[in-house]
Amino acid sequence: MHYGADYNPEQWPEELWPEDVARMREAGVTMVSLGIFSWARIQPREGEFDFAWLDHVIDLLHEGGIAVDLATATASPPPWASAAYPEILPQDENGAVYWPGSRQQFAPSSPVYRRLAAELVTAMAERYATHPAVVMWHVNNEYGCHLNMDFSDAARDAFRRWLADRHGTVDALNEAWGTNFWSQRYGSFDEVFPPRKAPYSLNPGQLLDYRRFTSDMLLECYLMERDLIRKAGATQPITTNFMGAFKPANYAQWAEHLDLISDDAYPDPNDAESFRAAAFQRDLVRSLKPEVPWILMEQATNALNWRPSNAPKAPGQMAALSAQAIGRGADGILFFQWRQSRAGAEKFHSAMLPHAGRDTRTWREAAALGARLAALPPLPAGARDARVALVFDWENWWAVEASDHPSNVLDYLDVVQRWYRALHRRHVQVDIVAPERVDGQYALAIAPLLYLLRDEGAAALTGFVEDGGHLLAGPFTDVVDELDRFREGGFLTQLGALCGVRLEDFGALVAPSAPPTVPGERVARFAGDALPDSSGTLLAEEIAAADATVEASFTSGRRAGHPALTARRAGRGVARYLATVPDEAGVQAVVDHVLADARVEPVVAGLPEHVEAARRGELVTLVHHGGEPVDVPVSGIDAESGAQVSSVRLGAYDWALVLER
Numbered sequence: 316m317h318y319g320a321d322y323n324p325e326q327w328p329e330e331l332w333p334e335d336v337a338r339m340r341e342a343g344v345t346m347v348s349l350g351i352f353s354w355a356r357i358q359p360r361e362g363e364f365d366f367a368w369l370d371h372v373i374d375l376l377h378e379g380g381i382a383v384d385l386a387t388a389t390a391s392p393p394p395w396a397s398a399a400y401p402e403i404l405p406q407d408e409n410g411a412v413y414w415p416g417s418r419q420q421f422a423p424s425s426p427v428y429r430r431l432a433a434e435l436v437t438a439m440a441e442r443y444a445t446h447p448a449v450v451m452w453h454v455n456n457e458y459g460c461h462l463n464m465d466f467s468d469a470a471r472d473a474f475r476r477w478l479a480d481r482h483g484t485v486d487a488l489n490e491a492w493g494t495n496f497w498s499q500r501y502g503s504f505d506e507v508f509p510p511r512k513a514p515y516s517l518n519p520g521q522l523l524d525y526r527r528f529t530s531d532m533l534l535e536c537y538l539m540e541r542d543l544i545r546k547a548g549a550t551q552p553i554t555t556n557f558m559g560a561f562k563p564a565n566y567a568q569w570a571e572h573l574d575l576i577s578d579d580a581y582p583d584p585n586d587a588e589s590f591r592a593a594a595f596q597r598d599l600v601r602s603l604k605p606e607v608p609w610i611l612m613e614q615a616t617n618a619l620n621w622r623p624s625n626a627p628k629a630p631g632q633m634a635a636l637s638a639q640a641i642g643r644g645a646d647g648i649l650f651f652q653w654r655q656s657r658a659g660a661e662k663f664h665s666a667m668l669p670h671a672g673r674d675t676r677t678w679r680e681a682a683a684l685g686a687r688l689a690a691l692p693p694l695p696a697g698a699r700d701a702r703v704a705l706v707f708d709w710e711n712w713w714a715v716e717a718s719d720h721p722s723n724v725l726d727y728l729d730v731v732q733r734w735y736r737a738l739h740r741r742h743v744q745v746d747i748v749a750p751e752r753v754d755g756q757y758a759l760a761i762a763p764l765l766y767l768l769r770d771e772g773a774a775a776l777t778g779f780v781e782d783g784g785h786l787l788a789g790p791f792t793d794v795v796d797e798l799d800r801f802r803e804g805g806f807l808t809q810l811g812a813l814c815g816v817r818l819e820d821f822g823a824l825v826a827p828s829a830p831p832t833v834p835g836e837r838v839a840r841f842a843g844d845a846l847p848d849s850s851g852t853l854l855a856e857e858i859a860a861a862d863a864t865v866e867a868s869f870t871s872g873r874r875a876g877h878p879a880l881t882a883r884r885a886g887r888g889v890a891r892y893l894a895t896v897p898d899e900a901g902v903q904a905v906v907d908h909v910l911a912d913a914r915v916e917p918v919v920a921g922l923p924e925h926v927e928a929a930r931r932g933e934l935v936t937l938v939h940h941g942g943e944p945v946d947v948p949v950s951g952i953d954a955e956s957g958a959q960v961s962s963v964r965l966g967a968y969d970w971a972l973v974l975e976r
Contacts, residue, residue, distance in 0.1 A: 343685020642936025851895025
């Protein structure tokens with residue numbers, strides 16, 4: 316179990332470095348991420364490298380028994396780079412330049428940036444590839460975090476090449492984008508531009524391809540650095556830190572290129588339910604490589620600096636959220652950062668060693684967690700323990716939130732997380748996967764707002780049901796192909812027969828957030844024999860049950876008396892279709908219904924909502940997220956003490972690891 320933080324020694328005088336190492340040992344630190352923002356210190360000017368200070372730091376850490384996750388330092392180019400080569404600077408859709416003075420001020424597709432980054436990575440990899448302290452390589456940092464999309468001339472040129480590779484000919488591009496609409500037909504790829512500022516709505520096919528292009532450009536940067544590290548002879552694992560459900564980068568596509576997944580997570584202490592959002596993020600990154608432990612590369616020991624209000628974590632909450640990550644597959648718990656900065660934009664961001672020193676709750680909790688993790692036995696790597704698949708797809712996310720839809724307020728991530736919260740409240744283990752990855756391992760699959768459905772995904776979902784699985788498809792599903800075009804034959808062309816329904820209209824409702832003065836239907840209530848009266852939002856679709864059973868009907872509004880939830884047996888399984896987006900209570904009611912029908916059991920039964928349970932092979936992790944103490948009946952061996960237990964008592968922010976035998 317790795318334990319540690321980002322370490323930025325260049326912010327501190329050299330005489331303080333030995334003390335840092337001593338304090339790290341006191342806190343139980345086993346590994347630090349080093350050099351993430353050190354480009355200007357490593358390379359003070361083009362062609363000149365200063366490794367002496369970095370050699371000294373790495374040697375000090377190694378002597379202290381602390382391993383190094385060595386970053387390539389390419390996330391923040393130094394001022395000399397953009398001064399000499401202003402063409403590396405990115406631009407927004409209005410043509411405004413993102414100037415130096417912050418971080419991540421580079422155009423990912425810029426050939427000059429890539430050359431400069433490659434020179435730095437090559438020099439670092441050749442110097443440290445075989446250093447015994449270096450146990451992992453950390454490429455760049457949070458790709459795309461602040462610069463979600465670049466519209467510079469470098470991006471323009473790269474986009475044209477990318478389109479030529481993807482579509483082959485400009486005629487194929489015109490067909491894919493439907494450019495006969497609005498006289499957009501292109502005569503050559505040289506006529507195509509990024510989707511910069513325009514008078515009105517942009518071509519949806521162009522927007523979708525630009526999302527793909529943006530993710531691919533970032534991935535190309537990662538692959539370039541990874542390959543240079545390998546070329547230098549490095550054999551250590553290579554990763555880059557993800558950010559959970561981060562829209563600009565298709566992590567499902569990236570995952571195969573990382574030796575292990577690492578992730579940064581910052582749940583908000585102001586939100587009493589934020590532990591569910593944190594659990595969603597843990598399950599998402601775990602599901603990217605389900606049999607490979609991952610690393611929580613960044614979290615906060617206490618308060619942040621970048622939200623409107625930066626509340627501190629409650630006593631014990633930091634350790635509880637760390638235990639949550641371990642229970643959901645993490646083999647490393649790290650923080651940003653080791654020592655709190657004295658200057659700079661993040662000086663108010665908490666750290667393992669606070670500015671106020673060691674006589675602080677933050678330090679005591681960090682050191683106590685380090686001691687507790689150091690005493691853990693080896694934990695099982697985990698496997699595909701979940702019986703429920705929550706379908707989540709990046710390309711669909713990009714497409715469903717484009718403009719000019721029946722409802723232009725659909726928040727894909729919010730809706731997916733609403734379903735996740737309901738499953739989490741029932742203590743059910745969940746994998747979060749693309750539709751193509753739904754298979755017979757699962758008993759139940761839930762697919763909200765699966766607007767863009769590829770042929771392979773539809774085939775996987777169909778085979779899943781026919782082989783005995785239970786599928787719940789939500790509204791605005793199976794509407795377009797991978798090019799964001801309607802298929803021949805209307806809507807639900809791939810899943811309609813499976814679900815036994817025909818879709819005629821999407822039935823948009825007034826957005827819940829709209830002012831009270833906005834007229835129209837806001838809620839469509841629905842109920843059935845197995846479902847209590849519930850509220851539907853956003854959409855109340857006009858569906859007809861062809862050969863499906865109606866399990867619930869709308870009871871109010873223009874769709875009163877018409878189907879809201881249907882079910883159809885197909886092969887050995889059941890396919891359901893839900894024609895609205897229920898509110899929180901409605902989602903919980905539907906989840907309870909489908910869990911019971913699919914016979915999915917919780918990891919631990921009978922838990923209150925504020926206690927969560929997760930399975931990692933034979934390891935069950937229990938975490939109390941605040942509230943009254945509770946006795947949890949669970950039989951096995953306490954992984955920390957080795958004692959046989961039949962129940963554990965948990966107070967606020969307590970946690971336990973139990974090996975079921």
